[in-house]
Amino acid sequence: MSDVILAFNCGSSSLKFTLFQLDTTDGAPSVLAHGAVETTPDAPRFHATASNGTVLADQTWAHPDAPTASAPFSLGPLFEWIESHLAGGKIIAVGHRVVHGGPHFISPVLITPDILAELEKLTPFAPLHQPVTLAPIKVIAAERPSLPQIACFDTGFHHTMPAIAHLLPIPRHYEDVGVRRYGFHGLSYAYIASRLPELDPKLAQGRVIVAHLGSGASLCALKNGKSVETTMGFSALDGLMMGTRCGAIDPGVLLYMMQEEGAGWHTIVDTLYHHSGLLGVSGVAADMRSLREHVAEQTSQAANAREALDLFAYRVVREIGALTALLGGLDGLIFTAGIGEHDAALRSEVCSALRWLGIRLDTNANQQHAPVISTSDSAIIVRVEPTNEELMICLNVLQTAPNLTQQP
Numbered sequence: 001m002s003d004v005i006l007a008f009n010c011g012s013s014s015l016k017f018t019l020f021q022l023d024t025t026d027g028a029p030s031v032l033a034h035g036a037v038e039t040t041p042d043a044p045r046f047h048a049t050a051s052n053g054t055v056l057a058d059q060t061w062a063h064p065d066a067p068t069a070s071a072p073f074s075l076g077p078l079f080e081w082i083e084s085h086l087a088g089g090k091i092i093a094v095g096h097r098v099v100h101g102g103p104h105f106i107s108p109v110l111i112t113p114d115i116l117a118e119l120e121k122l123t124p125f126a127p128l129h130q131p132v133t134l135a136p137i138k139v140i141a142a143e144r145p146s147l148p149q150i151a152c153f154d155t156g157f158h159h160t161m162p163a164i165a166h167l168l169p170i171p172r173h174y175e176d177v178g179v180r181r182y183g184f185h186g187l188s189y190a191y192i193a194s195r196l197p198e199l200d201p202k203l204a205q206g207r208v209i210v211a212h213l214g215s216g217a218s219l220c221a222l223k224n225g226k227s228v229e230t231t232m233g234f235s236a237l238d239g240l241m242m243g244t245r246c247g248a249i250d251p252g253v254l255l256y257m258m259q260e261e262g263a264g265w266h267t268i269v270d271t272l273y274h275h276s277g278l279l280g281v282s283g284v285a286a287d288m289r290s291l292r293e294h295v296a297e298q299t300s301q302a303a304n305a306r307e308a309l310d311l312f313a314y315r316v317v318r319e320i321g322a323l324t325a326l327l328g329g330l331d332g333l334i335f336t337a338g339i340g341e342h343d344a345a346l347r348s349e350v351c352s353a354l355r356w357l358g359i360r361l362d363t364n365a366n367q368q369h370a371p372v373i374s375t376s377d378s379a380i381i382v383r384v385e386p387t388n389e390e391l392m393i394c395l396n397v398l399q400t401a402p403n404l405t406q407q408p
């Protein structure tokens, strides 16, 4: 019977999981199956594939306890499905992407009741994400108390940022209660950074910007493979425009909402997290594919959809400029996550605007989502690299609890 690690990656728009089977001789992990429940509130969909691409499930998640982004869930039916697809193996540990580690949690940690209580205290720092990422931990702790669970922090990778990058220009006492810049998508950046020595040893030691463009989106500036700056800050609202999140906005806008509209905390949270970004500007969709369809089909919403797409690219370009200044130049640009990996038009728009930096895009390579999409005479190497947060979670589990893998 082989050992299996279950890696959970709860994001703002989906609950993804991967089952990793550990080789019985050397313990190396390989993918057994991958699945996701897309947590759209109306019609959650569950799909899963085996490592060879065979579809194992593709259905609406009809169960009444279907998880949604706003309502943590009973994990029972999903766990039952997972346990019936272990190829005779046994889950020995579960790793979780936990979005916020606060000032103290940097490395992965074995979850105890005390640690869970500490992580719950961080919910005000990430009100949209933290409850969703902690929900499966609580369910598993209740239903399978003997199963070790490991928390892997999205904020952890950015602890290498210089002190100045963590600081916010507000009265100092806020820092004492943890109100400072953290940065997110750290598991994704850690994965890309871990791939660099093999992909391009020069870039691994160089100045690189990784663009994690998914439902949530951020950029990370890497020097020698370490985070030196990132566009998200105190919360996962900062920085780039996102699917439904605003990204960086003038705090005066919030003051206006409060003063002129009497908006309270709930209204502001809902507006900035759920009704802004691509959705807010286009008025029709948070999803890049859907927006591009509106433009291509010249629907009545096409003009606003186009403007949303343009603003998304504009903000990426603007923030790449800022990070390039901090890095003192740029050697490589790496696109990853849903949009970064699949949306050739967005990559082309961004790279065209950065021509002044010496970026030259290979149009064919870009259309084919090739690993390297810059030309050989480009001053900056531009790559497309699929992220793998779940593999990072699995490796973190093995590193944190190495003795788990010993068979009785």
Ligand SMILES: Nc1ncnc2c1ncn2[C@@H]1O[C@H](COP(=O)(O)OP(=O)(O)O)[C@@H](O)[C@H]1O
Pocket: 011, 012, 013, 014, 213, 214, 215, 216, 243, 286, 287, 288, 289, 290, 337, 338, 339, 342, 343
């Ligand atoms: N083929 C595609 N072309 C353009 N955009 C895509 C494509 N596939 C996925 N996306 C976009 O990727 C985004 C979701 O990214 P993903 O990394 O899966 O999000 P999450 O933050 O939920 O992990 C959506 O905006 C979606 O439209």
Ligand SMILES: CC(=O)OP(=O)(O)O
Pocket: 010, 011, 012, 013, 099, 129, 154, 184, 185, 214, 215, 216, 217, 236
């Ligand atoms: C931190 C964050 O924004 O996560 P996601 O991209 O999963 O929404």
Ligand SMILES: [Mg+2]
Pocket: 011, 214, 215, 216, 337
């Ligand atoms: Mg994600």
